[in-house]
Amino acid sequence: MSNKLQTDVLLILLNAIAIIVVPILIVCSLIGTLFTGDTSPHKSDDEMIASFQAHKAEFETLVEMVKQDKNLKRVDGNWIDPKELETIGVSQTRIANYRNLFRATETPRGFSHYSPNSILFVGSSRGLAVSGSSKSYVIFLNGKPDKIVEDTDEYREITATELPNPQNKYPVYKHIEGNWYLEFEAN
Known part of the structure; x- marks a missing residue:
C-alpha cells in the first residue's frame, strides 16, 4: 500500500472516530452537568x-x-x-x-x-x-x-x-x- 493511500485511510478512520466519539462526549458532559449541578462552592x-x-x-x-x-x-x-x-x-x-x-x-x-x-x-x-x-x-x-x-x-x-x-x-x-x-x- 502506498504512503498516500495509507494516509488517506488513516484520515478517513480518524474522521469516522471523531464523528462518533465527539457527540458521545458532548452528550456525556451534558448528562453529567444535569445530574451533578454546578461544581463551584456554595456562596458564603x-x-x-x-x-x-x-x-x-x-x-x-x-x-x-x-x-x-x-x-x-x-x-x-x-x-x-x-x-x-x-x-x-x-x-x-x-x-x-x-x-x-x-x-x-x-x-x-x-x-x-x-x-x-x-x-x-x-x-x-x-x-x-x-x-x-x-x-x-x-x-x-x-x-x-x-x-x-x-x-x-x-x-x-x-x-x-x-x-x-x-x-x-x-x-x-x-x-x-x-x-x-x-x-x-x-x-
Missing part, C-alpha cells in the same frame, strides 16, 4: 445575606406569588410541579415571571413549597439528589426551624454522616431576619 452566609438584603422586595414578591399559586409546588429553571399548569390555573406567563425573579434574587433553582409551613428558594445545589448539598433561603410561615446555627459555612464540606454529633443532622439554619433563614442541606 455573608454573600447570601447581602444578596437577600439587596433583593428583599423581590423575595417578598415571590412569597406572595407562591401563596397565591397554592397548588404550584415547585418551579425550577427548567421544570415545574405539577407539569400540567392548566389544571391549577397558572399561566406560562406567570412561570416566566417567577423565573425572572429567580434571576434577580440569584436563586437559579427556583422555589419548593411542599410543606405548608415554609417556602424554600434554592440558591445553589451540588451533586446528586441522593448525595449532594444545597444552600437556600427559607421563609417559615409557621414557627421556626429546630437546628439554628451561627454559621452554615462550617457545614459546607462535610456530609451528615461525618458530623461529630449524630443528632446534628441536616438541614441547619442561620437566621437572617424575621421569619427568613438560610438553610444548608446535605445528604
Whole structure:
C-alpha cells in the first residue's frame, strides 16, 4: 500500500472516530452537568445575606406569588410541579415571571413549597439528589426551624454522616431576619 493511500485511510478512520466519539462526549458532559449541578462552592452566609438584603422586595414578591399559586409546588429553571399548569390555573406567563425573579434574587433553582409551613428558594445545589448539598433561603410561615446555627459555612464540606454529633443532622439554619433563614442541606 502506498504512503498516500495509507494516509488517506488513516484520515478517513480518524474522521469516522471523531464523528462518533465527539457527540458521545458532548452528550456525556451534558448528562453529567444535569445530574451533578454546578461544581463551584456554595456562596458564603455573608454573600447570601447581602444578596437577600439587596433583593428583599423581590423575595417578598415571590412569597406572595407562591401563596397565591397554592397548588404550584415547585418551579425550577427548567421544570415545574405539577407539569400540567392548566389544571391549577397558572399561566406560562406567570412561570416566566417567577423565573425572572429567580434571576434577580440569584436563586437559579427556583422555589419548593411542599410543606405548608415554609417556602424554600434554592440558591445553589451540588451533586446528586441522593448525595449532594444545597444552600437556600427559607421563609417559615409557621414557627421556626429546630437546628439554628451561627454559621452554615462550617457545614459546607462535610456530609451528615461525618458530623461529630449524630443528632446534628441536616438541614441547619442561620437566621437572617424575621421569619427568613438560610438553610444548608446535605445528604
